[in-house]
Amino acid sequence: MSANKMTKCTTNWDTKLFLIAGVFMLVNTVCLWLRHFSGYQMSLLWAAVPAIIGLAASVLGILKLYPRVSIQAPLYARGGAYFAYGSSASLLIAAIWIFISSVFGEGISDSRSFGFSLLIGSFMICMVLSFIFNAAAFLVNRVTRSIGLLLLIPVTCWGAMLAVIITQGFNAGLSLDFYTNGVIGCAFLLIAFVTAKTGRAIIR
Numbered sequence: 001m002s003a004n005k006m007t008k009c010t011t012n013w014d015t016k017l018f019l020i021a022g023v024f025m026l027v028n029t030v031c032l033w034l035r036h037f038s039g040y041q042m043s044l045l046w047a048a049v050p051a052i053i054g055l056a057a058s059v060l061g062i063l064k065l066y067p068r069v070s071i072q073a074p075l076y077a078r079g080g081a082y083f084a085y086g087s088s089a090s091l092l093i094a095a096i097w098i099f100i101s102s103v104f105g106e107g108i109s110d111s112r113s114f115g116f117s118l119l120i121g122s123f124m125i126c127m128v129l130s131f132i133f134n135a136a137a138f139l140v141n142r143v144t145r146s147i148g149l150l151l152l153i154p155v156t157c158w159g160a161m162l163a164v165i166i167t168q169g170f171n172a173g174l175s176l177d178f179y180t181n182g183v184i185g186c187a188f189l190l191i192a193f194v195t196a197k198t199g200r201a202i203i204r
Contacts, residue, residue: 014068017061018192024054025185032178045098051181052095055127058154058188059088062130065195068144069137076140080133087126094119120174121165128158146194153187 031047062084069077097116131151138148157180165173 014061014064015192015196017057017064018188018195021054021057021061022185022188022190022192024050024057025181025188028054029178029182029185032181036178048098051177052091052098054185054188055123056088056091056095059084059091059127059130061188061191062134065134065138065147068147069134069141073137073140076133076137080130080137083126083130083133087123087130090119090123090126094123124158124162128155128162131155131158144198147191147198150187150191150194154184157184 028047028050031050035047063081066077066081069080094116097119131154135148135151135155138144138151157176161173161176161180163173164176
């Protein structure tokens with residue numbers, strides 16, 4: 001495959017994946033607000049599914065960003081890819097857990113088990129580290145520095161959630177997703193816009 005074709009393919013996929021991630025995170029935010037603040041009885045599954053799709057798309061988007069930084073910042077790029085694989089594995093297991101508990105069990109409740117909480121915690125840690133490594137890789141290049149700054153927005157949101165989890169408990173930390181998921185969704189949409197705008201501006 002020629003360099004031009006590889007650039008075009010990579011750019012198309014990272015843009016599309018972050019666009020999907022942003023849309024589904026905003027859908028998740030709407031579902032969370034409807035479930036919590038309206039009188040409509042909505043299963044938590046309606047909010048969980050868009051979040052899983054959105055976060056999975058962002059993980060794949062991170063992996064598709066790898067060619068943009070793999071040459072100039074290979075250490076950061078590899079670290080980001082490894083943690084992205086780790087977060088995707090945790091997210092996949094959590095998704096299977098949710099599906100099985102919803103279809104064959106009593107569904108998802110607000111009182112989460114220790115195992116499920118551990119999976120979510122593992123996902124969050126790996127995801128935060130993946131975004132940090134990729135943000136650092138993009139920040140070293142003037143052309144793509146804006147992508148690095150946008151990648152720090154989800155990091156800040158997840159960092160705030162982790163801080164609340166440590167100080168006030170797991171459920172208190174996750175309750176912030178009423179607000180942070182909307183901000184993260186907007187950040188993903190902006191990343192999609194910037195990657196489409198930069199086009200062929202891949203780090204060489």
